[in-house]
Amino acid sequence: MYVCVCNVINDRQVKQALNEGVLSVRALRQYFAYPESCCGKCHRCLREMINAHLQAAECEQQARCEACPA
Ligand code: FES
Known part of the structure; x- marks a missing residue:
């Protein structure tokens, strides 16, 4: 999409950039x-894609923390 x-930038390209740590509209534009x-x-x-990426990363981190033995 x-x-x-x-x-001519698609969602895969944006997701790749997000995974590389490009986490703002300004940074994506650059x-x-x-x-x-x-x-x-x-x-x-x-x-919206940045927010979804950050939220997913936060959930993943929280799941790891909850999985760790105290
Ligand atoms: S759709 Fe026009 S700048 Fe992205």
């Missing part, structure tokens, strides 16, 4: 070298 039509003149319609979707 395309996330950014202007720059990572993908968006030109400044782009429409910005993808920013909301990017924010």
